[in-house]
Amino acid sequence: MTRSPGVRKTTAELARDTLLSSDLCRGLDAALLTQLETIAQPQIFAANQLILRQGRVTDAIYLPCSGSQIVERSAAGGQRQVLAFLQRGDYLGFSTSNQFLYSARALEQSIVLRFPGRDFYALASTAPTLRDNVGQITNQVLARVLDHLFAIGQKRAHERLAFLLWQLWQRQAKDSQRATLELPMRRGDIGDYLGLTLETTSRAFSRLRKDDVIASEGRNRVQILDTEALGRLAEVE
Amino acid sequence: MTRSPGVRKTTAELARDTLLSSDLCRGLDAALLTQLETIAQPQIFAANQLILRQGRVTDAIYLPCSGSQIVERSAAGGQRQVLAFLQRGDYLGFSTSNQFLYSARALEQSIVLRFPGRDFYALASTAPTLRDNVGQITNQVLARVLDHLFAIGQKRAHERLAFLLWQLWQRQAKDSQRATLELPMRRGDIGDYLGLTLETTSRAFSRLRKDDVIASEGRNRVQILDTEALGRLAEVE
DNA sequence: CGCATGTTTGACTGTAGTCAAGATGTGTGG
DNA sequence: CCACACATCTTGACTACAGTCAAACATGCG
Known part of the structure; x- marks a missing residue:
């Protein structure tokens, strides 16, 4: 949250910086970066506002750029399992299921980059490197969830x-x-x-x-x- | 385990059938299937035998064809978290980490198809469909682990x-x-x-x-x- | 300042862990 | 084929950790 005094980035600048330094963009060429920036939609969420809702059709993926977010799964019985706390540079929404398996909410005011799924996957289908990066990220998420599982279980x-x-x-x-x-x-x-x-x-x-x-x-x-x-x-x- | 009486498949036949009906091969053309079969190594593990060891460099992926297997993570303190029980048609070993994050062991005598990582990923790099299938499988694994996390946590x-x-x-x-x-x-x-x-x-x-x-x-x-x-x-x- | 929201602490309860004995299978050799 | 030995599972008694209910204590906001 704290930033160097006097320097105030615009939403667009912050989003751009976050995107370019993210694992998603590792090794991508300039043309592809431009295309990614073109389809990216910067969004601002207020504290407590829902970013995506469990059960809704998966229509986009997200890249948090500022603030912090919570990812959670709720059951009919009222139980809730928090799956992750996110911040700048994390990822949200990758899935091959056609429904989101969890909800995500902003904990503080947050800037989030939204990539419409259709556009993103169209782009990925032409760019093997981007596709590889998505695979890498999914594996990182899996590794974190396995750590989490161990902690809760043991x-x-x-x-x-x-x-x-x-x-x-x-x-x-x-x-x-x-x-x-x-x-x-x-x-x-x-x-x-x-x-x-x-x-x-x-x-x-x-x-x-x-x-x-x-x-x-x-x-x-x-x-x-x-x-x-x-x-x-x-x-x- | 039970099979139609009188019909006894060879290891190679069973492995082939399992491979061809697996999600891994969904939508692949005949040439690619042949190549996959070429690099596949059928292996037989005795009950309790280790299939892969946590911490070892990731050198292969595996497709269980018969029997049942257990996937587990152990910590220095002696605690152990079992991550999955596998059987015919499940997957094992996909990871972008260069070390296995868990061990896998045969619970009963098992036939397992082994795909050397180098060969497999070489093949995948030329075949977008195969790569897509790997992504799908990883996402299925993630979805299962999230269910598991919810169960243990709540x-x-x-x-x-x-x-x-x-x-x-x-x-x-x-x-x-x-x-x-x-x-x-x-x-x-x-x-x-x-x-x-x-x-x-x-x-x-x-x-x-x-x-x-x-x-x-x-x-x-x-x-x-x-x-x-x-x-x-x-x-x- | 006073209220609302969130956190800490206390007292008690309940669920799961620990330690130990007994029961039930499972496999082996006489 | 039976008897025995060993593995594993079940059950019991007790303990400990975490859950519940409730009150007191912070913190922040109008």
Whole structure:
């Protein structure tokens, strides 16, 4: 969210930068990049606004450019499994099913690039490199879901939370040397991501605080004090 | 497992039949099918034998043709998450990571078709349809893992078991009108698939028996008595 | 400031895990 | 073919972790 002071990118600029540095565009030639930019539709979603709805026909894929988003699956019984927390550079909507298998919602105001499915796949059918990149991305998603499955199936409450914080840290702050994480989601969202109730999630936060693994700065920010301990709890290889 | 009496297929015949009727070969022309058959290596694994090992470099993909297999991920702490139970027509090994993210083992004696990665991807690079099929399969795998994640994250013990039995029934017996399932895996394997201990898994079986949802015939066979109840517990949409 | 929303904590309950014994299959050799 | 030994599964008793219900505590907003 914070940006260098004085420099304010336009939506179009931000979207363009995100697209060009994304895995989707790795190795693509200039002509193809231009075509991709042509079919891309920058969209702004307000906090809590639905980006795509579970069960609807798959009509597009999305590339988040700013803000943060949540991907979730709901069942008739009212249960909800949060499948992912997304941010700039993640992907959304790739599927060969003709219905979306999940919903996606903006957690904060977000800029998202939308690629109409028809246009995108038409383009991909002429460009093997683009198609390869889609395959790569799908495999990355699969790898992440397998990690997630392992965490939920085998770990205890505070270890599951450590797993999530580790994931977010890898993504958000690792390169920037900072050990402070933004958590735009609520405790209930985290609980539904980890297969826990919001109360148990809160207790897991308290436990990590007590053990000096993290420190809280307000509700939506945590500082990682002991990276090694966090990694041990998360049991990342 | 049971086959028409008197007719005994050779390994090569069985492998060929499985390959030709697989999603992998959907829409491929005759020349390509021949090439695929040329690079395919039929292999026989004894019960409990390792097919591929977690952490090894990805050198091949596999197509199970008979028997049943288990896919699992192990962590340093000794925990194990079973990721899938495979059988004829499933897939194994697709990945863009250069290491296998899991191990696979034969549960019973199994015939498996092996496609060396180098040969397979060389072939795929010249055949868009084959490449499309790989993408489709990866997406199917992803969809299954998302179901699995939901079950482990949100369901109670006996509901998780119902989910697995439902999955196996869909795959094994639905079309053949029979409601009898073979369970070649042990209770501990099922537990590690569902994120439960083997004792809790056993109690979940007992509960489904008590509620007349299933009946057991020996240790490795169950009969589904109440399909509707099973589906309700599994909460499949 | 006061209310609404979200989080933390407490007390209690319930579900699943642990440890241990007994039952049930399964395979082998006498 | 039976008896025995071993694997695996089931059940019981107890424990521990997470869920539920409820109250108190923050935080942010009009």
